[in-house]
Amino acid sequence: MSERVVIVGGGVAGVSTAGALRAGGFDGDLTLVDAGEFPYDRPPLSKDFLAGTQDIKQIALKPQQWYDDQRVRLMNRTTVSALRPADGAVELVDGALLPADRVVLATGGGAARPPIPGAHSDRVHVLRTAKDADRLREALGSGARVLVVGAGLIGAEAASTAVRLGCEVVLADPVAVPLAAAIGAELADWLHGLHHRAGITTLHTGVDGFTDRPGGIEARFTDAGEPAAEPQVFDAVLLGVGMVPRTEIAQSAGLRVEGGIVVDERQLTSHPAVLAVGDPARTRRDGVLLPRTEHWEAAQHDGARAAATLLGTTPPPATAPWFWTDRHDRHVEAVGHMASAELTVVRGSYDDPAFAVFGLRDGHVVAAASVDDPMAVRAARRMIDRQVAVRAGPLADPSVNLRSLLRG
Amino acid sequence: MSAGDGIRVASLDDIPQGEGIAVDKSVTGTDDDIALLRDTDDTVYALNDTCTHETASLAEGWVEDGYVECPLHSSRFCLKSGEVQGLPATRDTCPHRVEVRDGEVYLFPGETP
Numbered sequence: 012m013s014e015r016v017v018i019v020g021g022g023v024a025g026v027s028t029a030g031a032l033r034a035g036g037f038d039g040d041l042t043l044v045d046a047g048e049f050p051y052d053r054p055p056l057s058k059d060f061l062a063g064t065q066d067i068k069q070i071a072l073k074p075q076q077w078y079d080d081q082r083v084r085l086m087n088r089t090t091v092s093a094l095r096p097a098d099g100a101v102e103l104v105d106g107a108l109l110p111a112d113r114v115v116l117a118t119g120g121g122a123a124r125p126p127i128p129g130a131h132s133d134r135v136h137v138l139r140t141a142k143d144a145d146r147l148r149e150a151l152g153s154g155a156r157v158l159v160v161g162a163g164l165i166g167a168e169a170a171s172t173a174v175r176l177g178c179e180v181v182l183a184d185p186v187a188v189p190l191a192a193a194i195g196a197e198l199a200d201w202l203h204g205l206h207h208r209a210g211i212t213t214l215h216t217g218v219d220g221f222t223d224r225p226g227g228i229e230a231r232f233t234d235a236g237e238p239a240a241e242p243q244v245f246d247a248v249l250l251g252v253g254m255v256p257r258t259e260i261a262q263s264a265g266l267r268v269e270g271g272i273v274v275d276e277r278q279l280t281s282h283p284a285v286l287a288v289g290d291p292a293r294t295r296r297d298g299v300l301l302p303r304t305e306h307w308e309a310a311q312h313d314g315a316r317a318a319a320t321l322l323g324t325t326p327p328p329a330t331a332p333w334f335w336t337d338r339h340d341r342h343v344e345a346v347g348h349m350a351s352a353e354l355t356v357v358r359g360s361y362d363d364p365a366f367a368v369f370g371l372r373d374g375h376v377v378a379a380a381s382v383d384d385p386m387a388v389r390a391a392r393r394m395i396d397r398q399v400a401v402r403a404g405p406l407a408d409p410s411v412n413l414r415s416l417l418r419g
Numbered sequence: 420m421s422a423g424d425g426i427r428v429a430s431l432d433d434i435p436q437g438e439g440i441a442v443d444k445s446v447t448g449t450d451d452d453i454a455l456l457r458d459t460d461d462t463v464y465a466l467n468d469t470c471t472h473e474t475a476s477l478a479e480g481w482v483e484d485g486y487v488e489c490p491l492h493s494s495r496f497c498l499k500s501g502e503v504q505g506l507p508a509t510r511d512t513c514p515h516r517v518e519v520r521d522g523e524v525y526l527f528p529g530e531t532p
Contacts, residue, residue: 023506030505052507073509308493311506335492342491385490389481414437 017111021045024289025117027314057168094264120254129221150247153177166251171338194380256291288313347378425525439478454478464498465515472508
């Protein structure tokens with residue numbers, strides 16, 4: 012077993028790796044290098060933290076004591092500038108070498124900043140870090156005119172927070188129904204409709220330019236290259252158009268990078284001493300590069316797998332992918348691959364306070380999504396993982412206990 | 420603190436297997452409501468009801484094989500010890516002693532199981 016492990020990056024993937032290593036009995040030196048004051052959780056950045064109802068201490072991933080208890084040396088406010096596997100070390104930004112027999116890259120990513128003319132304005136925000144959220148919060152006063160570009164998870168959640176804070180919000184996305192692939196077109200359409208019902212103006216357009224004006228920033232809207240909607244002036248703009256994996260140090264070390272740091276199913280990169288986890292990791296399975304997963308739980312699972320690889324133990328079994336999103340006081344969860352379903356059934360109705368949609372294929376659940384009914388998704392996840400045969404009728408009947416279906 | 424025989428708070432039949440019910444703090448006299456959680460082997464456990472991460476009721480969670488999973492963000496807690504098993508929660512929750520006698524559930528709030 013290696014004696015010195017350095018984890019680069021203190022997001023949920025990095026911290027999970029550290030926790031799983033110690034839980035698995037790793038007894039060597041364990042160092043976590045992170046740019047921030049301490050590792051914090053990112054989902055609240057578009058929700059309670061952005062709203063100001065949670066502070067940075069409340070979103071710490073672990074209490075300070077945990078690092079002592081787990082003998083994790085937390086090197087905060089620093090970054091790794093280069094991997095030096097031949098020297099058995101990583102190089103820190105100040106030039107110091109940190110000994111490392113194995114390195115786990117948990118470098119996360121940065122917010123995508125598409126080259127839209129005028130997007131360098133101070134009024135244009137992104138949302139990836141606590142600092143980003145602090146800066147954006149200052150722009151979200153009551154009555155502020157806010158444009159959110161991109162209606163995926165972060166854009167939709169931030170728009171929901173902004174309208175709750177009393178902003179006048181416009182949400183623009185060239186995709187007619189965001190999230191359709193993840194939760195099915197019908198539910199995605201319903202979910203997107205919540206924005207309008209909450210008082211947000213939704214535009215089915217892209218944005219192709221910004222111009223700073225006295226007292227605001229003008230945005231020009233576009234639809235497939237043609238001008239759409241009249242230009243409008245906003246106090247602030249948030250670009251929520253995805254993330255760019257942070258792969259620089261992997262790349263300069265000569266590791267294989269293709270739209271992400273390429274890893275095998277054990278999180279090993281093309282260098283045997285280096286692993287990668289979380290957002291920047293891209294798995295190659297049977298010679299095929301899979302899409303990167305950018306979800307919170309997937310990052311945690313990567314960490315558990317990386318720890319098992321380092322320890323030479325059996326990794327935890329894979330489970331169907333799961334994520335949640337909170338917006339307009341509705342809690343949405345999704346599991347599995349809805350795009351692979353050939354039949355969908357609704358449990359309850361879209362007008363109910365709580366309901367769920369199940370995707371089936373060949374008599375098995377392959378996906379589910381729920382609104383304020385998380386237990387439906389927890390049941391579905393087990394149906395998927397255990398490959399339980401189920402019929403559509405009982406699934407659709409809210410009076411049938413889903414646990415009873417799970418028992419078969 | 421508590422009566423020697425505990426407080427009768429429910430019948431076993433009130434709690435479906437793999438689920439939980441919350442007992443109000445006005446009944447338990449504790450700071451938080453207490454979740455009675457019936458495991459898949461029918462053993463009943465009691466934990467503070469509010470997840471230590473955000474405001475969610477563990478009684479509405481998924482109970483299976485010795486653990487309860489929070490309904491909001493899937494933090495898992497050990498039913499016996501209240502020990503947190505994974506993120507996003509970072510703090511353990513508090514277990515309480517519970518007994519089932521003749522199909523009735525008796526709770527001993529504040530007593531370690």
